[in-house]
Every structure is written in C-alpha cells, then in structure tokens.
Amino acid sequence: MRLLHLPSSVSHLSERAINQELKDSQREQSLYVLRLLVAAAVVLGLALALGLRYYSLQIESHQHYVAASEENRVHVRPVAPIRGLIYDRNGELLADNRPSFILRIVVERTDDLDGLLAQLRQMVDISDQQVAQFKKRLQRRHPYEAIALRYNLSERERGILAVDAHRLPGVEVAAQVVRYYPQKERLAHVLGYVSRISEGDLRGRDEQRYRGTDVIGKRGLEYHYEDILLGGVGSENVETNSRGRVMRVLERNDPQPGKNLQLFLDSRLQQVALDALQGERGSVVALDTTTGGVLAMVSAPGYDSNLFVTGISHKDYGELRDSLDKPLLNRTLQGTYPPASTVKPAYGLAMLKSGVATANTEVWAPGHFRLPNIDHEYRCWERRGHGHVNMRSAIQQSCDIYFYKLAYQMGIDQMAPMGRSVGLGQPTGIDMSGEKVGVMPSREWKQGARGVSWYHGDTINASIGQGFTAATPLQLAVMAMRLANRGESRPPKLVQSVGGEPIDLEPPMQHIVADSAHWDVVQGAMESVIHTLKGTANAVAKGLQYRMAGKTGTAQVVSIAQGEKYDAEILTKRTLPHALFIGYAPADDPKIAVAVIIENGEKSSRSAKVARQVMDAWLLEYSDQPLVTDDGQ
Template structure:
C-alpha cells in the first residue's frame, strides 16, 4: 500500500513548478521585447539621419560631369587641337556582380583581337576611386555600340557614354610641339584633384597639352539623378554645369611649321624660329615626328614597339631635348664675350698659319683651312669661320669666363618659359668636370669649347634663343609658346627673365653683326652662295659639328664614313639686321657642312617670314610690360 501512495501526483508541487517556469518565461519575453524595442528605437530614432541618408543614396546618385577640354589654335586662328564626338565604354566595378564573366562577354561582343585583350582586362582592374567609371575602350564603332545595346541587360555596371575625344588635324607636323593627351594612369590618379577630375579619363601627357593642363582642362560639374534598384537612371534631380577649359592660342605659325618640316624633307633634324622682340616661337619642328592621335585612344603594342625601336627615334623631340656640339655657331657669342671682357678689340689682327699652339705645347690645333687664312681680324674671322682666331680668343678668356659669358646667353639652361621637357644641353666648367670625371680641366679643352666642340652641347631651342638675344643686342626676352590663354594675352616680360647683357660699348654688337653679314654676302663668306639675291640684310653663322673625334693628322672624308658618323650641319641667323623680326636655328643630323646643308633652310625660313607671311612687320608684344665654301673638318674640329 505504501508504494502505491508514493506514485500518486502532488498537485501543489506541480503548481509551484509551473508558476516558476511561467515567471521565467515572462522575464525572458520581457527582456527580449525590451531589446527589440531598444534596437528599433536606436535604428529609427537615434540613427534616423544615417539610415535615411543611406536609403537616399540607394535611390539618388551624384554623377560627375567632365568639362570640355579647351581648343588650341595657332597665331592665325588655325585649329591645332580639337574635340570630336565619340562613344566610350566605361565600367563601374562596384556595380558588377562577376567581373571576369562580364569581361569575357565584352571581349566576345566587341570582337577584340587577341593582342588587345590583355590591355583591355588590365584597364578594367586599374585602381579607380569607388563608384568612378573606368575607361575600357574609346571611339567605339557603330556595330560595337549596337551589340552592346542589345546585350545591355547582361552587362550591369557597363555603360556606353558619349564624350568628346581629342583630335589633332596635323598630328605628325605638330606632334612634338603640341604633345598629346592620354588615359589617366594609376600614378597620375594619386596626385590629381579627385573632385575636379571625377569623370575625366584623359590628361595632357607631353608638350603644350601637359604644360597648360590646368588651363585646358576646366572644372568638373555634377548632376543628381534618381536610379532604380539595378542602378539605371530614372530621372535627373539637379544639375551643375561644368566649366569648360580655356582655349589656347599659340605663337606658332602653322605655315612656318609646315615649311620647316618640308625643308627637312624627312632628314633627321630640327628647326626653331623665334620673333626676337616678343620671344614668340614661330616654328619648332622636330623630324621625324609621329601620329599623336594614336596615343589619345591608346596605341597598340605593336605600333608602340615599332616607334620605340625605330633607329630614327621619332618619339624624341630634337628641337627641345636634342644635344649637339654647337660647332662654329658658337663663334659670334665667343666674339661678344671677348669684346665685353676686353680680351680682344674689333680691329685687332692675328696671323693664322693654319694652326694654333698653346705656350710650351707641341700639339697643333688646326684651322679647317690647312694652309691658314693669313691676317685675320674679328669680322673676317667670323666671315671665313677661322678656327685659329677663336682658339687664341678661348685661351685668353679661359674656361671660367667662357662659362659665365655663354651662360648669360642662355646656354646650359632651360631658356623657354612654357616649353615642357626642355633639355639643359651642357655648358662645361671646371666644377662640372671635377664632379663628373674627378679630373682637372685642361687648356686644350678650353680651345675645343672655343670653336663649339669638346664637352659643349646645345639644343636647337637654346641656339635659337641665344640668336634672338644676340639680335636684341643683349636684351633678354624668354621664348614662349602661348600667345593668349582664353582672351588674356600672355605677358612678355616675365618675372624670372635673366638680366640683360651689358658689353660696355654698343658698337661691339655692330662689329659682330657685320662679320655675320659677311658670312652671307661677303667675298669669302662661308654661306655666300646661300645669301645671293637677298632682299634684306641677314646675319648668319654656319657650323659643322663632329660626331666623333679625329686624330691630330687625320683628315675628314665624309665619303669614307657611314652616314650616321658624318658631321651634323648647323646654321643660326637673324634678319633684318637693322630691325630683327626672326631668329632661326637649324640642325640637320649627319648632313655635313652647315653652309652647304643648313644655311639654305635658314634662308628659306627668313624669306617666308619677312617676304611672305609677316611681310616685314615686327611681331610686337600684345601687352608690353605685362604678362658654301670651306666645308672641311680636321682634327681640330668643325670648320665654318
């Protein structure tokens, strides 16, 4: 009986257990409900602004509006760089579900050749700012646009955008002077203003396009649009117009530029022409050039490799970066240095037996005319390009004074105000040689510099600038390419312009000019044949620059040398002498004597400007205060 009573239920005990469990459940429910209510309060009250903004961003999107790039004109209003409408393919990586699959589909739809596929995929993965479109391909064809439109539903994050693309009507003629624009790369992206360059895919890479990037680019705008869940635009909610870039008017004259290129006639070389009074660069040609339009849309690998490996170096700007021995074109500047330092006088005469010897030295530094010119004064030394006279002058001056005087003319410096990528040339000194070779400077090296050989190297732009300064009788005006930015003229007198050259006696300029005139029209002038029939007074100086050195008793014979080992031909000139309107520097690589192969090119340039294009009128500043005979080379160096 006792065991049966123990198995019967105890209602009071069960009720206590039920009440305990019910109370525990109520506590848990109340706690969870409190947490839920607290979370709801936090999200909807405390964080209301944050989540409402996020929600708005899912519906409203701000899109950048790139500005229209400024146009570039020559001095006469001829278009040099324009913008043409085109269609570009862009991709926003954050809106793409499967990037690899999307790229494969794009390659298939666009029918890309195998050699372009790798570059196409690299561009898609280049670092971009979040939600900024990456430019995959430019200048789409109509058939490509049609295929992309039909498959648009399969390509989230991919857009075809109508934009303006840079185009150069005379690409090869202006390639080095203008430069070109190209796609913004990852390194450039780090330094650019993210707001101003949002939506912009191109930036100036070289030349004028690079130097005046800030002015040509403009300011970006934006528009606020409403989108659906797939990111498609439904309507525009707001709009801020971009500010277009400023148009740029250059000092270049397209007629002169074309003439310079045609005169070189495919030969490697450069021609630079400057208006001395204003510093305006009228022509700056480097041959060979290249098609700069290829770089705008992205040059293919094969074409770029062909340009890089071309032995004629079409990508190299000879006009601004080419360094050449000055040859005898340095002699007028040496003459002015000797006169201003009091080392020589205009009437002083030396006797030239055909060579020069340093004191206590048996070596003979030969004149180009081996039997010599006999009695030579300053003007005759310039007219016949006598080496012996300038060996003597160089020795008397010494390398220190030569360096300082030539530097005052702009040699060894970057002379132009707004030319991107200028070379320095090389103006040697004792300190330079000690630093470069850890050696002392030798007297024989001074003689070589005195006739434009040895270590001395000049660029065609430097030589043209120095010639313009010579024509200005020592007055410095920095060469420049920009004539107007928008409607504002570029100042001629720039704050960083070097000091003018003071020579002590103004008649010294006249005596040097007289010697240079005799080069063109004198009975013994080295370029007298080129000067025949001149309708104005022209001062010039020819030069022949050695590519390699000869032994003391060796004689130069061009017919026995490979073409690329032959001398360079140089010529510098300005005209008219009494009121200079143009200064020209010409370099023709491996052409031989300057009076034979370069003087006629300089004469054609001065004829064109004075008689045809400018009709003898001076190129005045728009806003003053603002903004062949004897072509032989010996062991001594160049003739002429």
C-alpha cells in the same frame, strides 16, 4: 401494444454512455477555449511585435532607411569638364575635342565581373591590354563610378550592345569627347598629348579634379598647362532602376570648361620649316626677336599624337621607342649638340670686351695650331689655312685658328661668362617642361662634373664650340636673338593668351653689356657670312630681298685622328657631322631669329638654306607686317 422492457443492466449502461458523452463535450469546449486564448495571445504578441517593428521602421529609423533607399535609387556621378582648346596665332585649331562612344562598366551593378568581361569580349573587340588597363583603373575609382573599358565604338558595336543590354548588368554605352590633333606629326613635340591616367600621374595632384576624367596631359603644352586646360569637374544626380540603368537626371551641376590657349606659333611657318628639312632628322626654331614668341618649333621626325589619346598599342609604341630616328625625342628642348662655330660671334665679342683683340687685330692662320711644349696639332677645317685674318674675316670664313690663338690668350675664365650670357648652359625660361640646359664648360664645372682640372686644350676645344660644350636648338635660337638685339631679350614663350587674356610678357633683360662699336664689329661680321663671296653661307644670298646675318657651324660626331683627313665617303650617314646655323633678319632691324640643326647633315650651308626659307616665309608673307622690298613685293 406490448412494451419492450430492457434488462436493468442495459439501462444503466446507456445512461453511463450518455453521461460520458456529455462529459467529453465539456472537456473539448474547455480545451477549445484554452487554445483560443493561447492563439489570441500569440496573435496579439505577434501583432505587438509587428507594431513595434513598424514603429521602429517608420518612426524611429525613417530617415535612415529613406536615405538608404534613395542611395540605392539615386547616385551622384561626376561630369568631366570639356578640355580647353589650343589655337595658333591665326586662330587655327591645333588641339580639338571630338565626340566618341565608349563602353564602360559600373562594377557595383554586376555580380560576376570576370564573367561579364568574357561575355563582352565575345560581342565586341576588346584586347588583353584594354582589359588590363581597365582593371588598373578600378583600383582608384570611386563607388558607383563608371570605368571605361573600350573607346571609339563603331556604330555596329553600339548596335550589338544595345540589343543585348538586358543581359549586361552594369554596362553603359556613353558619349564622351576625346582629344584630337588635326596636324598630327607636325606639332607633336609642341603640343604633346593627353593619355590615360596612371597612378603616378596623380601624385601631388588633387584627385577630386579628375573624377570622371580618364586622361591627363603627358607631354608638351598639354602637360605644362594641364591645370589650365583641365577645367573643373561637375556632378549630376541620376535615378537608376534595379539593373543600374539611368532612368533620368534629377539634378546637374555643370562642369567648368578648361581655358583655351592661343600660341605665338604660326602653323603655316611650322609646315615651311618641316618641309625645308626634307625628311632629315633635326630641329628648327624661329623666335620673334621683339616678344620672344616662338614662331616655329620643329623636331623631326615626329609622331602622331592621336595614337596616345585612348591608349597606344604595344606594337605602335614599340616601333616608336625602338626606332633609330628617335621620333619620341623632342630635339628642340632635349637634344643636346656641340654648337660648333655658331659660338664664334659670342666669343669674338668676349675678346673685344676683354681687350685681347680689336677689330683690326690680325692673326696668321696657317691651318694648324700647337700649344707651347705640346705636340698635339689643332687643325682648322680649311687645311690650307686662311692666311691673315681679323675679327670680321675670321667670323666670315669661320677660321678656327684665329679663335684657337686668341682663346688661349683670353682663357676660359672670360669665355665662360660670355657663353652663359648668350644662353649656353642656362635654362631659357620657355613655358614647357623637360628642357635640358646643356653645358657651358668652365673650371668649376669640370672639377665638379669630372673631378679633374681644366687644361689649355679644353679651352681650345671650347673656342670652336666643341669639347664639353653642349646646347639645345632652343638655346641656339636664344643666342641668335640676343646677338640680334645687342644683348637684350625676353624668355621664349609659346603661349600668348590664356582664356582670351594676353599673358604678361616679362620686361626685356640686358644679358650682355658691350660697347656699341663692339656690337658693330660682330654683327657686321655675321652679315658678311651671308653677303660676301668668302662668307660660309653666301649661297643663300642669291635673290635675297632683305639683309640677313648669321653664322654656320659643323659639329663633328666622330673624332679624326692626327694626320688623317676628313673623308665623307668612308663615313656612314649617322657619323657625318651635324650641320648648324644661327641667324636673324632683317640685319638692320631684326624681326626673326632662327636656329637650325640637321643631324649628320655634313654641310652647314644646308642648314643656312633651311633658315632662309623660314625667314622668307615669315618676313615676306606670314608676318603681321610683311616687308615691302625695293621691287614692291
């Protein structure tokens, strides 16, 4: 075999290639080891950093992140208390709580509130006014508090929202109780109403008590007894999912319900009084002469309190606000009227006490009266005059001239204290806010209020309850009660028990001190107003099963110039005189005192008939101890 011999140059070249190949492998191996070490160092560093971070999260900051996680999953929500109920004296429910479904939003659970609102408005009926009110309430909310947007959702609307719940982050449909007034207009001014809370409503109040609560008492008893009716707020810990939906309740502290109120008022008598007004504007107040309890308190016209509970519409409120009949005005406490001749028994008592007159003092009453050296003529309602009258017949026939003459002799300085004693120009002390005190004029009052001196003509006007004198129907009822009780009375009260516990009645106070003989004259005269042929309210005596005492009054709305005659035919309805009456019964043992005002009612006998109907209903039917009359009825 022949061997192939390569040239020496080729042999040396191959050896060099082999050596070069061996050198490259060693270099690569070294580079690989270096890279491995670097990678290991990086991994070790990252692992160390991760371990340190893990230690920080799990050990050092464990409690912080557990709390944060729990806060994202568990929320504390306020639970509104159930508002206290209101009952009449017989246990009839006057202010109730009824279930209602509401649409509310937790704003922290949505990224685009305006977009969500627009989406909701396409699904259910939501007005601009409701959106505006919702945004106002957002300003005083607490974190993660659900804010109501729409009340009284229908079953159809609840179904729509349930189907699309997955597309509505932060939206809740919840059951809630809302206030309901079964008697609506009949007791609107007594009960008032609750309505949505505004910023001003919480000034001076503990805001924590209203967490989770949308409404607050605005008028009437709802306002005056707000702290008692409200109750105490509760709380609950709820677990939510990532969309803010409540998964379960973890813990609950029940709210404390508000206390119930029971009134002296009889809702049946309230209806009798309202019906007796026959649609006229006016007021009727009936008081229990023993306790001062308010048996009926009507201000007509009224309004449906339920309109305000979840927010009244601009249209409905505008109609109430702009009505000429002023249905929002509580005439009983805030309407002030000239008391007219209803004050005559009180001033007659002042005349007897001062010695200006006795029971037998006679005055010639020709139908007109002039002050010395003054041409102005003060006239009597009876233009022909009443002839010779004494205290009894002057009250019985409501003779103005008698009171003009004797008031001029007595002066306002002795009239004003008696007026205040019967309650004129004084707060009555009733358990309701917003009462006006009216005016019992005096020298000091006129100087302070008008900046001018008192004149004799002012005394003449005051003697028949005109001029500056102004009183509320409630004050007139208090006057009737004090005249019935010979000067003694308690403050009028609407509420007789709170939470089942009777309230403590104030002891009777003797407001008027007078001789028994003087009381006999005045009370006898008031009885003759009803039970004699010349009495100004004798028309109500027919068929009367008890003795009744009272006094009529007619308050002018427009003045009549000198020499002109009163002509009802040329006066519009709203310029006719107001018709007034105060009275009590039974005359020998008073149980009820009543005051009635019919605005522009013209004839005071109309008010007397209203009072008769109220007294009949109470004394013969609704009283705890109805009268047993001679015929056994």
